[in-house]
Amino acid sequence: MPLVHNVRTRLTVNREEMSVEHDTRLTLLDFLREHQDLTGAKKGCNRGECGTCTVLVDGRRVNGCMILLADLDGAEVTTVEGLAPQGALHPVQHAFIDNDAFQCGFCTPGQIMSAVGCIAEGHAGDNAEIREWMSGNICRCSAYPQIAAAVAQAAKDMRS
């Protein structure tokens, strides 16, 4: 499809600086998946309801499907691929493994990024708070109790 309207956006993705000319309609999610081969973020609903596209923008968790890339000039984006240095695991990733917090794994990158944000915000105080503040991430396999336990464990690990 020919590009009708272009715009140039400069941003950083997983600590890599880039300058991209792109169609104005391009969302952050499609940019990550289709143009950067960063397929961790998923397209579950493409309308901001399921949370499988959750990434961090300037350290805050957001739905990648709801952001136009054009909106991100100067922004820093972190995806699950960039969460931990090569060969290491982030405490949240550790906790997800320890607590058996995924089955099919489709929602897992979004859950992990959302959990990183949730913990940084200080909203992982107890199970009820975790369930409410993580409710923007849906899990069809219903691993919710394990996911909540993983978030609680990671929050504790990161405090100490």
Place this chain on the structure above:
Amino acid sequence: MIPFAYERAATVGEAVDRTGAPGSVLLAGGTELVNWMRLGVVGPSSVVDLKAVPGLADITADGGTVHIGPLAKLNDVAAHPLVAERMPVLTQAIHLAASGQLRYLATIGGNPLQSTRCPYFRSETPTPCNKRRPGSGCAARHGITDNQAIFGWTDDCIAVHPSDPGTALVAFDAVYTTRSAGGGRRIAARDLDTLPAEDPAAHNILRPGEVITDIEITGTAARSSYLKVRPRTSYEYARLPWRSCSISRTRWSDGRGSRSARWRCDRGGSTPPRSCSSGTASVPPLHSVPSRPGLPRRGRCRATTTRSSWLAMRSRGP
């Protein structure tokens, strides 16, 4: 989406100029516009991003009046001490809106400007909808009426406005200041939305090229809370499985030291701020709210509020 030109406004004046032209719309958080563009509900030829204009996300106090910039993200508004201390009902309403992620994108000015919608409005297959295609009718009226309006509806539209923060702003008699080519105006929060009896095709009274520049809230209500009835304690619209409403209960002192109590019963109508009036009159108990024909008068619904606000309310004395 159909192609559009994207530009960033450097000033409010530029945003007013550009969005006054046909086919040009304002972009704030994008959590409304991007979906509607994808679904074909709107098809602007030009999108004007307001977020580069400095100063529109500030939250300040001027004595007893708090000024909230329209571009402040919902999570930031909720967390701000001026809001959390003076009007916890707004903090709670925000926390019960959307999801944690969406609240880092959505803005306090954009949220009350959401479209009044229902599944028929959203349908990609064209169905009669006076808001999508004026004059085409209302498919919902004799269709699936789950979660539709119980106040303020007409045969032309039974959809519900989804905004929780907007409800709390009405309880506070907030005022929106706007700028437009004609100068701008001050709009009382309760007047922002358009009832279907007034114009079933319209969502709110803003005109093209009219930009909200400030939300002003005077007075404090340190003991206030937002109650939202949902089928589960999760990211969810307020639901009307039987009867449910979002109530802002405030008790505050005005500058003269007198006290008044207000209830606002909302989420019942197409325009939440006007669907049930506030004041010292009591809100009818849920089971006695008049129903539409064919719907039961009684039923169970689950009222939830944020856990922290429940604890806070319980710990406070009379």
